Amino acid sequence: MQIAKRRPRSGFDREQATLAWTIVAWVVGLLFFFPVVLIVLTGFKSEATAITLPPRFIFEPTLDQYQEIRDRGFFPFFRNSIIASLVSTAIVMVLAVPAAYALALRPMKKWKDVLFFFISTKFLPPAGIIVPLYIIYRDLNLLNTLQGLVIIYVAMNLPIAIWMLRSFFEEVPQAILDAARIDGAGVVREVVQILLPMVGPGLAATAFLSIIFAWNEFFFAVNLVATEKASTVPLFMQKFITSEGLFWAQLSAASTMAIAPVVILGWISQRQLVRGLSMGAVK
Amino acid sequence: MAAAEPGTTQAPNALTAEAAVDTRRYSSLGRWLVAPAFIYAVIVTQAPFLVTLYDSTFRWNLMRPDRKAFIGLENYRNLLSSLTDPSDPYTFRAAIVNSIIFTVGAVVISLLLGLIFAELVNHRFPGRGIVRTMLITPFVVMPVASALGWKNLMMDPDFGIINWVLGPFGLDPVWLAQYPRQSIIIMLVWRWAPFMMLILLAGMQSIDEEVREAARVDGATPWQEFFGITLPHLGRFVQLGALLGTVYIVQETDAIFMTTQGGPGTSTTNLPYRVYETAVRGSNIGLGAAMGVIIVVLTIVAMTFLLRILDRMLRGQYADR
Numbered sequence: 086m087q088i089a090k091r092r093p094r095s096g097f098d099r100e101q102a103t104l105a106w107t108i109v110a111w112v113v114g115l116l117f118f119f120p121v122v123l124i125v126l127t128g129f130k131s132e133a134t135a136i137t138l139p140p141r142f143i144f145e146p147t148l149d150q151y152q153e154i155r156d157r158g159f160f161p162f163f164r165n166s167i168i169a170s171l172v173s174t175a176i177v178m179v180l181a182v183p184a185a186y187a188l189a190l191r192p193m194k195k196w197k198d199v200l201f202f203f204i205s206t207k208f209l210p211p212a213g214i215i216v217p218l219y220i221i222y223r224d225l226n227l228l229n230t231l232q233g234l235v236i237i238y239v240a241m242n243l244p245i246a247i248w249m250l251r252s253f254f255e256e257v258p259q260a261i262l263d264a265a266r267i268d269g270a271g272v273v274r275e276v277v278q279i280l281l282p283m284v285g286p287g288l289a290a291t292a293f294l295s296i297i298f299a300w301n302e303f304f305f306a307v308n309l310v311a312t313e314k315a316s317t318v319p320l321f322m323q324k325f326i327t328s329e330g331l332f333w334a335q336l337s338a339a340s341t342m343a344i345a346p347v348v349i350l351g352w353i354s355q356r357q358l359v360r361g362l363s364m365g366a367v368k
Numbered sequence: 369m370a371a372a373e374p375g376t377t378q379a380p381n382a383l384t385a386e387a388a389v390d391t392r393r394y395s396s397l398g399r400w401l402v403a404p405a406f407i408y409a410v411i412v413t414q415a416p417f418l419v420t421l422y423d424s425t426f427r428w429n430l431m432r433p434d435r436k437a438f439i440g441l442e443n444y445r446n447l448l449s450s451l452t453d454p455s456d457p458y459t460f461r462a463a464i465v466n467s468i469i470f471t472v473g474a475v476v477i478s479l480l481l482g483l484i485f486a487e488l489v490n491h492r493f494p495g496r497g498i499v500r501t502m503l504i505t506p507f508v509v510m511p512v513a514s515a516l517g518w519k520n521l522m523m524d525p526d527f528g529i530i531n532w533v534l535g536p537f538g539l540d541p542v543w544l545a546q547y548p549r550q551s552i553i554i555m556l557v558w559r560w561a562p563f564m565m566l567i568l569l570a571g572m573q574s575i576d577e578e579v580r581e582a583a584r585v586d587g588a589t590p591w592q593e594f595f596g597i598t599l600p601h602l603g604r605f606v607q608l609g610a611l612l613g614t615v616y617i618v619q620e621t622d623a624i625f626m627t628t629q630g631g632p633g634t635s636t637t638n639l640p641y642r643v644y645e646t647a648v649r650g651s652n653i654g655l656g657a658a659m660g661v662i663i664v665v666l667t668i669v670a671m672t673f674l675l676r677i678l679d680r681m682l683r684g685q686y687a688d689r
Contacts, residue, residue, distance in 0.1 A: 102590075107493040113485070114499035120558070121505055123529065124517045136527040180405040187401035199402060201675055206413040208615045208671045212640035213664040216647040216657045217419035240412035243405060272397065301510045303622045304640070308648050319512045319622075326516075326626055333520055333527075340513040351508030352501055358508075359566035363612060366681040367570040367605070 121344070127337035135334040150338035159339060161313065162321040169231055169317055170299035173238035177246050177295050178288070180239070185250030186276065190262065200248070207244035211304050222309055229312040237305050242295040249294070249361045253287030254280065290357035297347045297354075318343045417664070423657035430651035443658035460659065462634040463642035467618060469549055470638055474556035475613040479606060481557060482564025487594060489565075490572045507562040515626035518555050519544060548628050548636045555623040560616075564609045571605030572598055604677065611674035615667060639663045 127135050129146040188196055218237070219228070227233035257280060265275050281288070303319040310316055322343060325336045351358065359367050424443055428436045451461050489500040506514065522530050523543035531540055543551045575598065583593050621640045624630060630637035630645065637645070640663065647656025 103493055106488075106491055107495070110488045110491075110493055110499050111495060113488060114502040117485075117558070117561075118502035118505060120514065120517055120522055121509060123521050124513070127521060138527060138532050140529055140532070180408055183401035184405035187398035191398035191401065193396070193398035193402065196398070199406065201679075202406070203409060204675065204678070205671065206409050208667060208674070209413055209417065210619045210640060210660070210663050210667055212619070212621075212643040213660040213667075214413065214416040214420055215643065216653055216660055217416045217423055219648060220423075220653065221416065221419070236412060240409060243409055247405060297508055301508075301512075303512050303625070304619075304644075307625070308644065319510060322510070322512045322516060322626070326629075336516055336520065340510075340517055343513045344509045347510070348505060348508050351505065355501060355504050355566075358504065359563070359570055362563060362616075363567060363608060363678075366608060366678050367567050 121348075124337045124340045124344070127334055128341040129338075130334045132332055132334045135337070150334045151342075153335050154339045154342070158313070159321055159342065162316050162318050163342065165231060165315060166300055166317040166319075169234045169238060170296045172231075173235045173242065173299050174292050174295040176235070176239045177242045178292055181243055181246035181250055181291070182288070185247045186254055186280070188247065189251045189254035190257075200251070203244040203247050206240070211241075215305070215308050218305075219308060227309075229310050229315050231315045233309055234306060234315065234317065237309070238299040238302060241302070241305075242298055245298075245361050246291050246295055249291045249357070250284070250287065252360060253284040253291075257283050287357070290354040291361065293350045293354040294357065294361040297350055300347045420657045420660050420664075423653055424661050426654040428652075428654040430653060439654070443655050444662075447655070447658055447662065456634075458646070458655065458659075459634045459637055459642060463637050463639045463659075466549070466634075466636060467638040470552060470556060470620070471614055471617045473549075473553045474560055474617050475610055477553065477557045478560040478564045478613060479568075479609055481561040482566075482568050482609070483602075485561065485565040486568040486572055487598065490569060503565060504562045506558050507560070507566075509559075511559060511620075511622035512626050514559070515555055515623040518551075518558070518623075519627040523551060544628055545632060548632060552623055552628065552636050555627070556617060556620060560613055564613065567605050567609040567612075568602060571602045575601050604681070608674075608677055608681065611670055611677060614670045615674060618663070618667060618670075639666075 123140070126142065128150055129148070130141075130144055131147055131149060134141055134144050187193065188200055193199075222228045222233050227236070261279060261283075262275065265279050270278070301319070302317075306317050306320055307323065310320065321339060325332075325339065425438060425440055426436060427439045427442070447458060447460050450456060450458050451464075456462055485503050489496055489503065520528070522528050525531055525540065525542045528543075530543070534540065541547060579597060580593060583597055588596065618638075619640055621638070621644065624636050624638060624641050628636040630641050639659065643656050643659045643663070646652050646659060650656075
């Protein structure tokens with residue numbers, strides 16, 4: 086009797102509460118996600134269907150718009166984006182893995198200052214360096230080149246990668262490392278055979294994040310690249326600012342192509358997103 | 369029960385790491401491993417900033433290279449004195465005001481929305497993972513693409529979905545013309561609320577489940593549980609979210625670029641966009657550089673608080689009150 090009194094809500098009530106919670110959560114989730122759905126759907130419409138009101142969710146899908154953006158030269162932009170994000174991420178990892186390993190497990194003097202130095206470069210607003218960067222790039226013939234973009238994307242993602250990787254390295258139990266060292270494992274064996282397999286998922290998540298940020302980056306690209314030769318996808322989207330924006334279906338098809346690759350990476354690495362952006366402070 | 373103290377799951381890890389650092393000998397190997405990344409970051413970020421400082425002391429317009437001259441702090445003097453000039457000749461005051469409005473508006477609303485989202489998905493219900501994934505997605509969507517989607521598909525006065533929904537209520541706003549700042553903030557919130565949700569969710573999940581369970585057994589309503597247990601625990605996570613949001617959102621230009629181009633008039637020109645207009649489009653290198661330096665100085669204030677919090681969190685004082 087006592088127990089029954091202390092549980093005022095019956096099982097039925099709980100079920101109802103869960104049902105209500107489920108409905109509210111799904112409605113909120115779908116509403117918030119709706120713009121993405123709308124963009125993707127509109128990309129498969131004809132221009133005429135794209136602007137009908139009420140909006141049509143059932144329609145004859147067409148790939149015309151994808152044909153259209155291909156004819157307008159979308160794919161060179163796409164290729165440039167792939168090169169810029171993959172190459173910059175590869176360099177980020179080459180620089181960040183040793184640095185993060187050292188900062189986590191082989192600290193040097195003032196290791197904390199070094200760590201905070203990296204983070205402070207991330208918080209330096211791009212607007213604070215864009216002016217001289219533009220001049221320097223002009224003098225070094227780096228304007229309008231993918232190399233130029235890669236150089237700055239590496240700098241942009243390096244601090245996040247170092248902090249994030251460091252937080253993964255730190256989670257490796259010290260006992261395992263000590264055991265390996267007692268067994269006489271050298272640094273190379275320690276890293277390759279023990280550490281890397283353990284932090285593998287962390288490495289992947291870090292690389293994904295770096296790809297996502299490089300892929301979506303616009304401010305440096307628009308300031309440092311003015312020719313199509315090195316233009317990335319965000320610069321293709323820029324064409325839709327003006328009158329081209331009237332072609333909603335085409336705009337949506339291009340947007341879908343622009344967001345699909347990294348949204349998928351984002352879904353895979355969603356749990357690590359916050360770790361990266363909070364510099365490993367939140368796991 | 370001491371073991372049920374929230375945060376103890378985090379602390380041991382961090383403490384052992386901290387202790388390990390103290391007992392381990394500092395290695396010269398470490399220095400060599402960090403050096404490449406360190407040198408790279410210095411060259412690519414610090415050197416240009418020093419050049420920014422240097423450039424900011426010149427009258428230097430790329431269109432008039434013949435007039436280039438060292439003028440000391442005059443760019444700064446001009447910018448600062450323009451703050452009290454009613455005509456705001458450099459659109460600098462407007463840019464500062466807009467930056468503050470966008471950042472504060474977007475951070476506060478994103479935090480509130482993120483809190484609601486986090487609470488929603490912190491309960492078990494069918495499809496929880498899918499809902500969480502949907503809520504996170506806007507954060508990884510390319511900002512320039514989503515801005516165009518908002519501008520056209522959502523906010524267009526004639527064919528946009530929002531006005532179609534509002535129509536029956538007698539509302540027909542021309543979003544980007546009548547409410548440009550609010551429109552930008554909507555786009556920023558859409559992007560940043562998921563980020564706040566992730567931070568706050570991590571905070572909620574570091575609350576000991578036993579504490580919640582005990583409250584539930586005592587008959588606490590979900591409402592009481594939220595305000596009595598969840599919210600008080602989140603303080604540090606809210607701080608972290610607010611500060612990170614501030615340093616990231618101050619830098620935002622993508623939505624402005626794609627939708628309003630700083631207008632109508634100067635109503636959505638923020639500081640980074642103003643630097644772009646001044647230096648890159650207006651070729652006024654000296655003045656643009658001075659603006660850039662001022663932005664950095666303003667950011668450093670927020671950053672100082674941020675670094676302090678990160679430092680504390682790193683030391684594993686995760687959930688103390």
